[in-house]
Amino acid sequence: MKVASNRISDVRLYIKERLQALYPVEEIQSFTFILFEHYCGMSMAQVLANTRETINESELLLVYDAVKELELYRPIQHILGKTVFYGLNLSVNHHVLIPRPETEELVELAVKQNYYKPGLKILDIGTGSGCIAIALKKNIPEAEVTAIDISADALKVAQQNALKNETEIRLICSDILDETQWAALDAYDIIVSNPPYVLESEKARMQPNVLNFEPASALFVADDNALMFYDAIFRFAKSKQRKCAVYLEINESKANELISLAKEYRFSGIEIVKDINGKDRIMVGSWGLL
Numbered sequence: 301m302k303v304a305s306n307r308i309s310d311v312r313l314y315i316k317e318r319l320q321a322l323y324p325v326e327e328i329q330s331f332t333f334i335l336f337e338h339y340c341g342m343s344m345a346q347v348l349a350n351t352r353e354t355i356n357e358s359e360l361l362l363v364y365d366a367v368k369e370l371e372l373y374r375p376i377q378h379i380l381g382k383t384v385f386y387g388l389n390l391s392v393n394h395h396v397l398i399p400r401p402e403t404e405e406l407v408e409l410a411v412k413q414n415y416y417k418p419g420l421k422i423l424d425i426g427t428g429s430g431c432i433a434i435a436l437k438k439n440i441p442e443a444e445v446t447a448i449d450i451s452a453d454a455l456k457v458a459q460q461n462a463l464k465n466e467t468e469i470r471l472i473c474s475d476i477l478d479e480t481q482w483a484a485l486d487a488y489d490i491i492v493s494n495p496p497y498v499l500e501s502e503k504a505r506m507q508p509n510v511l512n513f514e515p516a517s518a519l520f521v522a523d524d525n526a527l528m529f530y531d532a533i534f535r536f537a538k539s540k541q542r543k544c545a546v547y548l549e550i551n552e553s554k555a556n557e558l559i560s561l562a563k564e565y566r567f568s569g570i571e572i573v574k575d576i577n578g579k580d581r582i583m584v585g586s587w588g589l590l
Contacts, residue, residue, distance in 0.1 A: 306360055308336075309351040318367050331376055335363050338380055373508035386435040390461045395453040396428040397518050402575045403494050403549060406582050407432055409573060410492055410547045411439045418442055421486060425476050425493035425533060426450075428518060430458030430469065432492055437467040446486070448474040451515070476532045479539075487540035494549040495529035496521050526554060527561055534565040534587075543588040555580040 304310040312332055319328045333344045339362040340355050355363075369379045377383040377398045383390055385399040386407050392398050414420060420443040424433040427447035437445045447469055449455050455471050462469050474481045476495075498519045503511065510519070521528060530548065537544045546567070550558055555572045562570050567585040575581035 303360060303364065306354040306357070307351070308347060308353050308355065311355065311360065311363060312347070312351070315363070315367055319370060322371065322373070331370060334376060334380070335366055339363055339366070373512060375509045375513055378513055385429075385431045386439075388431070388435060388438065388461075388465050390429055390431055390434075391457060391464065392429055393457060394513055395451060395515060396457050397494075397514055399429060399431040402581050403432065404435075405573075405575055406492070406494065406547055406549050407435045407439075409582060409584070410436060410490065414443075414490060414545075415440050417489075420444070420490060421488045422446070422490045422492065423448070423485065423488040425491065426495050426518065426529070427458050427471070428454050428494075430461045430471075432494065433458070433469045434462055434465050434467045436492065437469050438465065443490075444470075446470040446472065446488070448472045448476065448485070450475045451517075454515075454518075476536060477528065479535075482536055482539060485536075487542035488537075488544060489542075490545050490547065491533060491537055492547045493529070493533055495533070497526070497529070497549070497551040497554070499523050499526055499551065499553075526551070527557060530558055530561060534562060534567065537587045538565050541588070543586070545586045546584065548583045549581060550583050552579040552581060555583070558583055 303314045315332050316328055319331065333347060336342045336347045340359045366379050370376065375398055377392050378394060381391055381393065383392050383398055386404050420440060422436055422443050422445045424445065424447040427433050427449045430447055433445050433447035437443060447458060452473050455473055458471055474484065496519055500520055501523050503520065533546065537546060559570055562585050567587050570585040572580045573582040573584065
């Protein structure tokens, strides 16, 4: 089908009819207002109040192309090339995960418990877009923040986002699973990470916009080695022999196993924090603080 006219009401109807078989009504409404704001410079209030007004041909073409991408389940953040995380404007693409609200909760907890502490050294493991590291630096400005990732392409995005948000963070291409690379990293007061934790067996429940467009290496782990990143993080923290707190995003089904693993490495003060949906989502603990 084609758009009946350039009138806002017709464009809205077109978006709804093209996407109604693919997305929930609420999500389609959200897409509609986002597209009008991004391509036409119109707020939601303006869209609702001016349904008989028109948009120009170039704006219409941009909306039309975006709808075609949405029909392929391409994330709207990738279509626009940007997202908002913890109040920060960030660039995103297929090399990095799109930051989730649960990860904002991880940042919020780390900031709340540490913003007043001077001279902190913070490490973000698997930084991706740099969202965690940049948000922490913005909100704990005196901290020295280092962010690592195995992907050079992801680090380019993180660097772009650090510059965009006027934050100075140290970026290193490093694999936390490779112990031979640990010597190049310092000892840290805080380690924060949103590592891959979705089980391969959980893929069937994932949406196409995630499976087809976000980096699998940043999402999935084998069922039979689901805690490998956490094990590496715990070993790394212990190897530095420095008092250290960890803030980790987790798979809600692995909370008890993670508690047991952390205790094996002599972590204390272990706490599992639920996210806004009531799921076990964040693990907090300390090494060397007994």
